[in-house]
Amino acid sequence: MKIIVCIKQVPDTTEVKINPTTGTLIREGVPSIINPDDKSGLEAALVLKEQQGAHVTVLSMGPPQADLALREALAMGADQAILLSDRAFGGADTWATSSTLAAAIRKLEWDLIICGRQAIDGDTAQVGPQIAEHLQVPHVSYVTELQVGEKAIEVKRKFEDGWQRLRVQFPCLITTLKDMNQARYMSMAGIYEAYKREVKVWGLADIDVDQANIGLKGSPTRVKASYTKGTRSAGKVYEVDPRDGARIIVESLKEKFII
Amino acid sequence: MDFQLSREHQLLATTLKDFAENEVRPLARETDEKEAFPVSTVEKMARFGMMGIPFPKDFGGAGGDNLGYIMAVEALSKVCGTTGVILSAHTSLCAAPIYEFGTDEQKRRLLPDLASGKKIGAFGLTEPNAGTDAAGQQTAAVLSGDKYILTGSKIFITNAGYADVYIVFAMTDRSKGTRGISAFIVEKGMPGFSIGKKEEKMGIRGSSTCELIFENVEVPVSNLLGREGGGFGLAMKTLDGGRIGIGAQALGLAQGAIDETVKYVKERKQFGKTIGSFQNTQFQLADMQARTDAARLLVYRAACLKDAKQPYSTEAAMAKLFASETAMAVTTMAVQLHGGYGYTREYPVERMMRDAKITEIYEGTSEVQKMVISAAVLK
Numbered sequence: 001m002k003i004i005v006c007i008k009q010v011p012d013t014t015e016v017k018i019n020p021t022t023g024t025l026i027r028e029g030v031p032s033i034i035n036p037d038d039k040s041g042l043e044a045a046l047v048l049k050e051q052q053g054a055h056v057t058v059l060s061m062g063p064p065q066a067d068l069a070l071r072e073a074l075a076m077g078a079d080q081a082i083l084l085s086d087r088a089f090g091g092a093d094t095w096a097t098s099s100t101l102a103a104a105i106r107k108l109e110w111d112l113i114i115c116g117r118q119a120i121d122g123d124t125a126q127v128g129p130q131i132a133e134h135l136q137v138p139h140v141s142y143v144t145e146l147q148v149g150e151k152a153i154e155v156k157r158k159f160e161d162g163w164q165r166l167r168v169q170f171p172c173l174i175t176t177l178k179d180m181n182q183a184r185y186m187s188m189a190g191i192y193e194a195y196k197r198e199v200k201v202w203g204l205a206d207i208d209v210d211q212a213n214i215g216l217k218g219s220p221t222r223v224k225a226s227y228t229k230g231t232r233s234a235g236k237v238y239e240v241d242p243r244d245g246a247r248i249i250v251e252s253l254k255e256k257f258i259i
Numbered sequence: 260m261d262f263q264l265s266r267e268h269q270l271l272a273t274t275l276k277d278f279a280e281n282e283v284r285p286l287a288r289e290t291d292e293k294e295a296f297p298v299s300t301v302e303k304m305a306r307f308g309m310m311g312i313p314f315p316k317d318f319g320g321a322g323g324d325n326l327g328y329i330m331a332v333e334a335l336s337k338v339c340g341t342t343g344v345i346l347s348a349h350t351s352l353c354a355a356p357i358y359e360f361g362t363d364e365q366k367r368r369l370l371p372d373l374a375s376g377k378k379i380g381a382f383g384l385t386e387p388n389a390g391t392d393a394a395g396q397q398t399a400a401v402l403s404g405d406k407y408i409l410t411g412s413k414i415f416i417t418n419a420g421y422a423d424v425y426i427v428f429a430m431t432d433r434s435k436g437t438r439g440i441s442a443f444i445v446e447k448g449m450p451g452f453s454i455g456k457k458e459e460k461m462g463i464r465g466s467s468t469c470e471l472i473f474e475n476v477e478v479p480v481s482n483l484l485g486r487e488g489g490g491f492g493l494a495m496k497t498l499d500g501g502r503i504g505i506g507a508q509a510l511g512l513a514q515g516a517i518d519e520t521v522k523y524v525k526e527r528k529q530f531g532k533t534i535g536s537f538q539n540t541q542f543q544l545a546d547m548q549a550r551t552d553a554a555r556l557l558v559y560r561a562a563c564l565k566d567a568k569q570p571y572s573t574e575a576a577m578a579k580l581f582a583s584e585t586a587m588a589v590t591t592m593a594v595q596l597h598g599g600y601g602y603t604r605e606y607p608v609e610r611m612m613r614d615a616k617i618t619e620i621y622e623g624t625s626e627v628q629k630m631v632i633s634a635a636v637l638k
């Protein structure tokens with residue numbers, strides 16, 4: 001079985017600090033990590049590799065620094081790594097990103113594509129399903145469990161208030177949730193080999209894609225404005241014991257029809 | 260001269276930090292209080308290849324180097340001194356001498372299980388009357404056919420009881436003094452080999468420190484490590500490497516205590532201000548970090564020299580001397596900056612201070628390191 005795992009390098013938001021005067025994120029010095037949902041997708045692929053044999057390719061689109069995330073994936077046990085990096089791909093929204101990734105995937109052989117549900121720096125959850133649409137294959141999002149059969153994969157799809165069990169035939173795409181497993185650490189041997197192995201870098205010339213669908217120009221999304229949510233009114237301070245505190249909170253939430 | 264870690268070592272540092280924070284830190288207090296050898300942690304370390312970092316892949320290792328290995332000891336010791344010394348004794352004192360001095364057959368037979376962590380290693384040199392004066396060995400080995408018959412005992416042996424493979428030193432010819440000492444590979448389960456009293460210690464309490472007892476243990480000739488009579492030199496060379504590991508353990512303890520103190524002084528308020536805003540605190544932290552960074556450079560230098568196959572004996576002694584004394588000083592200052600809370604078990608700095616003391620004693624006391632260093636200086 002051939003699996004492609006799409007990963008994104010993101011800033012580690014648990015380490016991000018906020019500038020107290022401007023209220024904006026301080027990005028300098030923040031370490032980059034593999035997006036957690038994607039990392040669990042990679043772990044799921046590596047488990048399949050161990051259990052029944054699979055060839056795992058990790059694919060990422062990003063600036064040259066995203067090489068680090070792919071080295072980490074190699075050190076965890078991936079077989080092949082490809083970085084889609086070109087100035088022409090820059091400034092992409094989810095449409096342009098998924099168009100570019102789908103074009104790269106068309107060049108590869110695969111049975112299953114695994115994407116993380118969403119990235120912690122964007123939270124759109126759109127890229128995975130869009131790739132499936134570009135490739136005209138079925139997809140299942142929010143997967144928390146999976147079992148692979150000969151021609152199909154059985155998955156448990158999680159919602160806020162329930163779950164579905166679905167069987168979907170190969171070739172297909174799934175998006176995974178970080179809680180589905182605990183991703184392994186890079187192995188010591190894998191780390192020492194990570195920079196001896198190749199990370200293929202593909203640019204615009206290496207893939208067949210309509211240039212109208214890539215990069216900033218191929219991105220229909222327009223951010224009209226972004227702002228920090230401010231407080232609407234001054235808070236009230238009650239000095240009461242916890243029992244009264246809970247009653248006051250519940251009452252005021254009811255007053256505002258929140259509960 | 261380049262003080263940058265390579266890309267591989269940077270990658271290694273991130274994963275070691277994650278592993279230490281997620282897998283080791285949560286168990287550190289219990290490991291100390293219950294004197295519990297962290298069996299499950301060692302299994303996890305084995306799974307990620309941590310038990311054989313500097314050995315070639317052909318022998319089941321990670322194909323890495325000594326710098327990577329001591330970075331692992333440092334990272335583990337930052338959160339748990341016990342876990343750090345388990346790795347150090349296993350790697351430096353057992354797997355390393357087999358790799359460096361063993362025959363091809365011994366390496367093929369023993370290294371893959373040690374490097375993969377299926378088996379744990381230990382080292383037995385110290386005896387009740389042979390500590391710093393290691394030449395005063397009473398344990399004896401007498402050749403009888405294709406076996407040596409081993410009789411005697413060892414004390415203060417790290418990893419004892421949990422280890423499967425022990426490098427044990429014994430007199431094969433008492434008339435020759437240090438040239439009559441030989442090294443043997445003793446394996447768990449050999450008839451007559453047993454584990455004696457377990458020590459109750461001030462620090463590194465989760466580490467198993469016991470007596471080894473040999474009652475007419477038949478050790479096959481194929482388990483003689485190095486040549487007969489070459490044991491003393493082999494022990495000294497092995498300890499040269501071990502000192503880098505203990506230096507790294509000390510370094511981890513010092514940095515771990517600083518990290519805890521930084522957190523504490525930013526939160527603790529006295530006289531209406533955080534204690535971190537007082538210049539006394541700031542200057543103490545400055546001293547602590549400067550000394551610890553200096554220790555790191557000495558420890559990393561010794562490891563890099565070993566990796567470059569250059570002489571490193573004096574440098575290892577300097578690294579161990581300076582790092583262990585730094586660990587003792589820095590952890591003591593950390594407890595002081597924590598005030599009364601620092602003296603309680605609620606905060607980890609008191610444990611770190613207790614753990615630090617042993618680094619000035621084992622694998623050669625500070626005084627032994629000074630003998631080694633001064634001998635090189637006066638040469």
